Amino acid sequence: MTPTERAKALKREAATLHFDVCGIAAADPADPQDLLGQWLAQGCHADMNWLAATKEIRQDVQRKLPGTRSVVVVARNYYAPPPRANSDYTDAACPTGRVSRYAWGRDYHRALLKPLRKLGRFVAALEPHARVYCCIDSGPVLEKFWAARAGVGWIGKNSLVLRRDLGSWFFLGVILATVELASDRPMPDQCGSCTLCLEACPTQAIVAPRTVDARRCISYHTIENRNEIPPELQGHFADWIFGCDICQDVCPYNRKVPYTTETDFHARPNQARLDLDELAATDEETFRNRFTGTPILRAKHRGIQRNAAIARENHAGKSEEGRGGTVKLA
Ligand code: B12
Structure with a gap:
């Protein structure tokens, strides 16, 4: 088969495996301008030292x-309908905390790795002795860069990969392959003069178009930060207790996205909003049992309790920037 025929066959297989988009890039050097290096040098990765530790490998897939x-990049829509149950909405008597949409259902690593590996085996079978490496999120690969190169979407001003049809409500998966495949063209940037995401971020975490400073990002603090959250930011978190969707919710491309066909990503009962009283009373084992198999486990029991305490403070209207009502870790 020619590289073009292989690419066509691979894309047919990706569609059969329910991936919404599949693009291909030639494995040229990634990040020749050392954008990752500049971002790290500015400290934008906060305490995510695993990003700095894997810098070289991220910038060079040959390593x-x-x-x-x-480099094959797939995208899978996770845009799920909002839950209907009343218990999923907050009210004064029963304060709840918001979970970002990507974490309403099953852990995406678990849901997508199996079909991605299946696609990887398909690619490997295209050439004798071919080798592949498959990853979703946790591998040392610059997934957004490769998605842009492979024409899966463009890097939007909120730094996420965007498409006209799916907005940014999709996960990315990547397959590195020693097989030659016909590559796709990158998509032109279609953000234009819009700056809604930069303006909407309550902590001004999008410090320049396409650049997020994790030290200010609600998503970083509520998911990855294992320490205390800077008191001056806490009052801006509103009721977000796991991740944040503000820079996606305001994006015009995210308004008319079809719901995902993947039921794994539909909201589980009481998972789009978590009861703050219940969380406060939850011990570590109960937390683990309840959230195993969901992305929420990533924040750990201590982190979720910290986040819930901040949401409670914000709910009570006590917390304001730079004064009182802040939450410290025990
Ligand atoms: C670390 C990380 C985070 C960190 C840092 C975010 C960030 N913007 O980097 C935190 C914890 C904050 C985070 C949050 C979220 N994340 Co995250 N995250 C990652 C991870 C693991 C690495 C990203 C990375 O390399 N960052 C390093 C910096 C340098 O890269 P960068 O943001 O792309 O910024 C540079 C580019 O914009 C670059 N740039 C601009 N133009 C161009 C052009 C080219 C050609 C190149 C090379 C570079 C470039 O310059 C910037 C540096 O100044 C990826 C998975 C992966 N392995 O790639 C998922 C990933 C990016 N996250 C994802 C998601 C879903 C989220 C959240 C939406 C979750 C949530 N709801 O809370 C938020 C969104 C916040 C935001 N606006 O970014 C998805 C995004 C899917 C998509 N449609 O784009 C990914 C791809 C995971 C996945 N497999 O699906 N995340």
Whole structure:
């Protein structure tokens, strides 16, 4: 088969496996301008030292899989309908905390790795002795960069990969392959002069178009930060207790996205909003049992309790920037 025929066959297989988009890029050097290096040098990664520790490998797929010739990028829509149950909405008597949409259902790593590996085996079978490496999120790969190169979308001003049809409500998965495949063209930037995401971020975490400073990002603090959250930011978190969708919710491309066909990503009962009283009374084992198999486990029991305490303070209207009502870790 020619590289073009292989690419066509691979895309048919990706569609059969329910991936919404599949694009291919030639494995040229990533990040020649060292944008990752500049971002790290400015400290924008906060305490995510694992990003700095894997810088070189992220910038060069050959270090991860020697002989890589093609990078296959898939996207899977996770835009789920909002839950209907009353208990999923907050009221004064029963304060709840908001969970970002990507975490309403099953853990996406678990849901997508199986079909991605299946697609990886399909690619590997296209050429004798071919090798592949598959990853979703947790591998040392610059997924957004490769998605842009492979024409899956463009990097929007909120730094997420965007498309006209799916907005940014999709997960990315990547396959590095030693197989030669015909590559796709990058998509032009379609953000235009819009700056809604930069303006809407309550902590001004989008410090320049396409650049997020994690030290200010609600998503970083509520998911990845294992320490205390800077008191001056806490009052801006409103009721977000796991991740944040503000820079996506305001994006015009995110308004008319079809709901995902993947029921794994539909909201589980009481998972789009978590009861703050219940969380406060939850011990570590109960937390683990309740959230195993969901992205929420990532924040850990201590982190979710910290976040819930901040949401409670904000709910009570006590917390204001720079004064009183802040939450410290025990
Ligand atoms: C670290 C990380 C985070 C961090 C840092 C966010 C960030 N913007 O980097 C935190 C914890 C804050 C985070 C939050 C979220 N994340 Co996250 N995250 C990642 C991870 C693991 C690495 C991203 C990374 O390399 N950052 C480093 C910096 C340098 O990269 P960057 O943001 O792309 O910024 C640079 C580019 O914009 C670059 N740039 C601009 N133009 C161009 C052009 C080219 C060609 C190149 C090379 C670079 C470039 O310059 C910037 C540096 O100044 C990826 C998975 C992966 N392995 O890639 C998921 C990932 C980006 N996250 C994802 C998601 C869903 C989220 C959240 C929406 C979750 C939520 N609801 O809370 C938020 C969104 C917040 C936001 N606006 O970014 C998805 C995004 C899917 C999509 N449609 O784009 C990914 C791809 C995971 C996945 N497999 O689906 N995340």
